[in-house]
Amino acid sequence: MTSRYSALSLLKEGVRGQTGWQPAWRSPDPQPAYDAILIGGGGHGLATAYYLARSHGMSRVAVLEKGWIGGGNTGRNTTVIRSNYFFPESVALYDLSLRLYEGLAKELNYNIMLSQRGMIVIAHSLAEMEIAARTANAMQINGTDAELFSPDDVRRVAPLLNFAPDARFPIYGGVWQGRAGTARHDAVAWAYARAASRLGVDIVQNCEIRDFLVENGRCRGVVTSRGTIRGDRIGMTVAGHSSVLAAQAGFRLPINSYALQACVTEPVKPVLDTVVLSLGTGTYASQSDKGELVIGGSIDRVPSYAQRGNTSVLEATLAGLLEMFPCFGQLKLMRQWAGIVDVVPDSSPIIGPSPLPGLYLNCGWGTGGFKAIPAGGTLLAHLMATGRHHDVSRPFDLARFSTGRLIDEAAGSGIAH
Secondary structure (H helix, E strand, C coil), X not given: CCCCCCHHHHHHHHHHCCCCCCCCCCCCCXXXXXXXXXXXXXXXXXXXXXXXXXHHCCCCEEEECCCCCCCCHHHCCCCEXXXXXXXXXXHHHHHHHHHHHHCHHHHHCCCCCCECCCEEEEECCHHHHXXXXXXXXXXXXXXXXXXXXXXXXXXXXXXXXXXXXXXXXXXXXXXXXXXXXXXXXXXXHHHHHHHHHHCCCEEECCCCEEEEEEECCEEEEEEECCEEEEEEEEEECCHXXXXXXXXXXXXXXXXXXXXEEEEEECCCCCCCCCEEEECCCCCEXXXXXXXXXXXXXXXXXXXXXXXXXXXXXXXXXXXXXXXXXXXXXXXXXXXXXEEEEEECCCCCCEEEECCCCCEEEEECCHHHCHHHHHHHHHHHHHHHHHCCCCCCCHHHCCCHHHHCCCCCCHHHHCCCC
């Protein structure tokens, strides 16, 4: 085999330090000014930059990242993609994202490893089954796929679950979404970065925001560790650090930041080919393509910016896993991590203009940021390019906290009240 992608050539590139490969995206020095600036080089920032260039023809766009792209929540999640929410506004938002995910690999010419293996949310009592029935009905009415499962249906898709007669959390059924699944988090960030770079977007890493440039009451740029950079419009996509940046810009957001931690086990042969979430334990799990069990649970209720979590929450998560799957008790944990999630009172995102004219918000996703990357990018790009809300983003404007038109998706988001 003589191709430059042969095993021998791959070995040579590894030994020589990849001298023969071209970077997937450019890493230029920042220019003095841009038409649009995105603060935050995670999935939402990169996606917004891509859609500004592709859908709105903006050629002078920059993504400014304090560290490295995808180093925040985009690379620190459990990779689940779904749209099984209750309210019509939420379903419209998350199903837009799911539909975009379904065509993303083809559009960006990059394998994001989308696996629509389905997701089952398990009910453990008659009361939970009543809520499950309402949720399934609402999802169908709101235009996304949902089925109400019986215990036999659950056993068919996840036979290793604890169906013992004396189980602490007996299985009464659940809600199934067949289009839900997982995608490779790093691949999503890399795909958007490469596509945006090819459209002329500047991706500037190791560029910390230190202040906002405000002239005549309007945001006109940012002061960074690499100098002052002017921009006609600025988008903020920094997840758990949104309240910190907002304070620098002179306003306050209704956000608390918490650590959401997860872990993976050693790899094993395929035993779980769907995503399973237990309403009783709050634990959810799936199996990666490498064979690792990817496990998540509830947020740590102590506000924090530390990307590590703590032992007590991890213990509760694993206890829930063993209630669901007693046969996993002998597996070894390989690694654990945490992302910093930005939670607002109604557990729904904030998309819209900020109190500082010229600065636009994409934040408040809480535990749902990764699944919403394509939609978040699409909607923020529309807002920044046109100055107007997209119909899907309008209900999520910051103004809802003053009007009282909240969209309380705590249950759908997996965040306990």
